[in-house]
Amino acid sequence: MLAHYGPQHWWPAETPFEVIVGAVLTQATAWRNVERAINRLKQAGLLDPERLADIEPAVLAGIIRPAGYPQVKASRLRALVGAIRRDFGSVEACLRFEPARLRAWLLSVPGIGPETADSILLYAAGRPYFPVDAYTRRLFLRYGVLSAPRPYEGIRRLVEEALGPDPAVLGEFHALIVAHGKAVCRKRPRCGACPVRAGCKFWAEGVGFEPTMGLSTP
DNA sequence: ATCCGGAAGA
DNA sequence: TCTTCCGGAT
Structure with missing residues (x-):
């Protein structure tokens, strides 16, 4: 996947x-929409824990x-920044x-589940935790890493x-899975374009099979 | 017109 | 386990 998609930075x-704000905003949401929201926060000068808390x-x-x-998400964001300030004083x-x-603490904050917690741990705190998302589950099931959920x-x-x-390494792998899940290993897979199908059980x-298993071709 | 996706609450 | 929360992609 790395060879095909390149480093995802x-x-x-x-x-x-x-990162923390993005981790919450990206819950059940494609990243490109999160970017819009983050930019709007930046414009408003709100990408700052103190301002966001108020x-x-x-x-x-x-x-x-x-x-x-x-x-x-607005209430989740406020709950999180409020809890950070209350329990730690600062994001740092x-x-x-x-x-x-920290992981246990994050999970105790309302609105922070395992994937959001691990995203924050990995990408904001630089800790070795791997966020398991829907793309990961689907890929592992199809590829044969997992034989059952x-x-x-x-x-x-x-x-x-x-x-x-x-x-x-963990961060790069997660990013590659996202890229692959969005472009190729979708709900309806595009196996014809898959860079790793040689090793894939599915x-x-x-x-x-490529075109469709029914009707309607894009 | 349907599908997609984390977390919480029922 | 099922439903709700939502805008944007398809």
């Missing part, structure tokens, strides 16, 4: 705080609208916290044990 953010939730919702679920102090305990933690540890604890079984 993730996470595309200028500051750790921007802003009216309804106003915040209006600004981040392009990322979807504006009401939900938060991210320096011992990784395993497994719980989040199991998949995360599988990857962390296979790739080792280098955050750069393709080998002949299920991965």
Whole structure:
């Protein structure tokens, strides 16, 4: 995948705080829409923990609208920055916290689930945690890494044990899976364009036929 | 017109 | 386990 897609230079953010905001905004959302929302926050000068903590939730919702679920994400963002300030005083102090305990702390914040927590740990704190998303599950199931669905933690540890604890490696792999999942290994796979089909169980079984398994061709 | 996707709550 | 929250992609 690396050979085909090239380095992804993730996470595309200028500051750790921007990573944190992006991690929340990207929940159930394509990254390109998150970019719009982040840019709007920048324009408004709100990409700052202090300002974000003060802003009216309804106003915040209006600004981040392009990322979807504006009401939900506005309150999640505020809950997170509020909790960071309350428990650590600053984003920097938060991210320096011992990784395993930081993970547990993140999961205790309302609106932060395992994938969001691991994205923050990996891309903002530089800790060796692998975020397991929908693309990862789908790819692993099809490719044959997994023969049946497994719980989040199991998949995360599988990857962390296979790739080792280098955050750069874990981060690159996750980014490549996203690129691959969006472009090729979609819900309806484009196996004809797949750079890794040679090793893929789904393709080998002949299920991965190109055009369609029914009607309608794009 | 349908599909897509994290987290929470029922 | 199913539904809700949403805008944007297809």
